[in-house]
Amino acid sequence: MEVKLNLSESLEDYLEAIFDLIKENGSARVTDIANRLHIAASSVNQGLKKLNQEGLVSQEKYGPIELTNAGYRAAEKIRCKHQIIYLFLNRTLGVSEKKADNDACGIEHALSEESFEKMVDYLIKNNYLAEQNCAFKLKENKEEKKMTAEQIMLDKISVGSKAKILKVQSKGRLKRKLMDMGLNRGALVEVKGKAPMGDPIEIRVRGYSLSLRQNEAAEILVKEV
Amino acid sequence: MEVKLNLSESLEDYLEAIFDLIKENGSARVTDIANRLHIAASSVNQGLKKLNQEGLVSQEKYGPIELTNAGYRAAEKIRCKHQIIYLFLNRTLGVSEKKADNDACGIEHALSEESFEKMVDYLIKNNYLAEQNCAFKLKENKEEKKMTAEQIMLDKISVGSKAKILKVQSKGRLKRKLMDMGLNRGALVEVKGKAPMGDPIEIRVRGYSLSLRQNEAAEILVKEV
DNA sequence: GTATATTTTTAGGTTAACCTAAAAACGGGG
DNA sequence: CCCCGTTTTTAGGTTAACCTAAAAATATAC
Incomplete structure (x- = not known):
């Protein structure tokens, strides 16, 4: 229609x-x-x-x-x-x-x-x-x-998928930490693996491998690519 | 240019x-x-x-x-x-x-x-x-x-030319008189002749012949056609 | 971690192009 | 000549799309 x-x-x-x-x-x-x-x-x-x-x-x-x-x-x-x-x-x-x-x-x-x-x-x-x-x-x-593609939080991305960071929602210390790890707007991340309970989550970004807690990943708005 | x-x-x-x-x-x-x-x-x-x-x-x-x-x-x-x-x-x-x-x-x-x-x-x-x-x-x-075509007063139109009335400038009695003679906006007039001193002016409009004084014709704005 | 630069947003204009309603001018009829 | 319908103009809005300047948030650099 x-x-x-x-x-x-x-x-x-x-x-x-x-x-x-x-x-x-x-x-x-x-x-x-x-x-x-x-x-x-x-x-x-x-x-x-x-x-x-x-x-x-x-x-x-x-x-x-x-x-x-x-x-x-x-x-x-x-x-x-x-x-x-x-x-x-x-x-x-x-x-x-x-x-x-x-x-x-x-x-x-x-x-x-x-x-x-x-x-x-x-x-x-x-x-x-x-x-x-x-x-x-x-x-x-x-x-x-x-x-x-939908906007979604990083912890909801399935293993093996790639996504682009749209925004880091958190404030203050946590935000600082995440951004210091290279999780800036525009960065591409790939979810390499998740532990049984979904915590921690292993990702790869800008050539580095990182391990994030689920609550951290839940602060990062991404778009699947 | x-x-x-x-x-x-x-x-x-x-x-x-x-x-x-x-x-x-x-x-x-x-x-x-x-x-x-x-x-x-x-x-x-x-x-x-x-x-x-x-x-x-x-x-x-x-x-x-x-x-x-x-x-x-x-x-x-x-x-x-x-x-x-x-x-x-x-x-x-x-x-x-x-x-x-x-x-x-x-x-x-x-x-x-x-x-x-x-x-x-x-x-x-x-x-x-x-x-x-x-x-x-x-x-x-x-x-x-x-x-x-230029906008010009009727008394300036040369003999033999035709023109279209754009506006009758005068007010009151004189205007009334002129309009009663059929000299309305849009009417076509033809200048048939002018006396030696330009007064009176003979015109033809809507099939009638009229004689206008120069000062009357000078009140009528026309456009040559 | 703080200072600085950049980006985004807000606040408060301006202008062009429209509008409605009412006033002013015009034009024709009795 | 005066009245009345039509046309044109004025007065006083509204809205969309821009603007500048400054405040707020974010990003980066030291």
């Missing part, structure tokens, strides 16, 4: 930037978004609040910016539209890469579903676009498949 | 609506613009003030809305962009007329000069557009030619 949410152009831009930054860097930070869109960080902050209310982004104060499933789908759709318009202008009309990309930014907010699909058909017909590409995925999206 | 004025999307829409209404009805009224754009008349009024400041529209309180030369050129450019995008979507991609027109409305504000020209070239190459058409005129526009 397609829900049509009515995002403003700005919010679409924010969403798209978040999507891109997560693809590129693994995470989207307020300042990164602000730099990309050439606006103040405080403006991004306000935008995030709205996206949060719309249920497209999950954001806690000072916490990592993550897309919800709905947010991921919405962002992908916008990104895809952008890409199609870009390809169309650049490949079919021969518009320079820079201008084509720029124009795509503006047009993506205005183009109807119908025109978009006609562009896709045209690109496929002229072999500028393979069918399994971004554009085509859109049509398949109706089957609800899991597109964003 | 191309001056690039930076109009907001709204102001471009206003300008385009004025342009279209003048083509269609011979005049653009605040309420007509408001209806076309589905906004309140007071909003149009504010917009007109801004266009006036930019020197694109000549507007006096309660007076007729006329485009200046600069305004006419700007409006024509926007209209033309709209038309080209419409043709492109509809003819090349087969987008329905309604959606194509709708999308053109949104896209026209975002499309760069480069993309626009590439679209024009494409349309010409595929015979969807004759060279003397709107798009092509744009390229010629560099030579400053007179595109809008």
Whole structure:
């Protein structure tokens, strides 16, 4: 079931930037978004609040910016539209890469579903676009498949899985200890083993092996990768 | 010399609506613009003030809305962009007329000069557009030619010319008299003759012949046609 | 462990583009 | 000439999207 949410152009831009930054860097930070869109960080902050209310982004104060499933789908759709318009202008009309990309930014907010699909058909017909590409995925999206990994505490990760640290929740001494062990935001951890009662947990991070108590691991918010 | 004025999307829409209404009805009224754009008349009024400041529209309180030369050129450019995008979507991609027109409305504000020209070239190459058409005129526009008739008082119109009444400036008795003679806004007048000292002036309006004193004619704002 | 730098958030603006309601001006009919 | 409906303008909002400056939280460096 397609829900049509009515995002403003700005919010679409924010969403798209978040999507891109997560693809590129693994995470989207307020300042990164602000730099990309050439606006103040405080403006991004306000935008995030709205996206949060719309249920497209999950954001806690000072916490990592993550897309919800709905947010991921919405962002992908916008990104895809952008890409199609870009390809169309650049490949079919021969518009320079820079201008084509720029124009795509503006047009993506205005183009109807119908025109978009006609562009896709045209690109496929002229072999500028393979069918399994971004554009085509859109049509398949109706089957609800899991597109964003869940946020979960490290002690809940099963042995053998890898995850990326989103946030260390605890405060003070404990937090300090965890971060000194290299458990910073963005770090990749692999759960190597768990003792019978789930305590301690053996993990590998940045090339080191560590042993964590369950209550310590329970303070670390991660996303499976 | 191309001056690039930076109009907001709204102001471009206003300008385009004025342009279209003048083509269609011979005049653009605040309420007509408001209806076309589905906004309140007071909003149009504010917009007109801004266009006036930019020197694109000549507007006096309660007076007729006329485009200046600069305004006419700007409006024509926007209209033309709209038309080209419409043709492109509809003819090349087969987008329905309604959606194509709708999308053109949104896209026209975002499309760069480069993309626009590439679209024009494409349309010409595929015979969807004759060279003397709107798009092509744009390229010629560099030579400053007179595109809008001047606003002038009726007593300054030369014998044999036709003009359209924009406004009757006087008040009270005289205004009443003039309007009772059929000299309303929108009426077409033809100057049939002038006495040696320019007084009286013989005109023909709505099938009648009238004789006006010069001071009376000097109260009537017209536009040569 | 504390100081310093960076990031995020809050507080408090501004501007453009809309709105409604009411006042002012206009235009036509008796 | 005066009245009345329509049009235009003014007055006084609201909202979204930005801003700057400063406070609060977090991250890093010594």
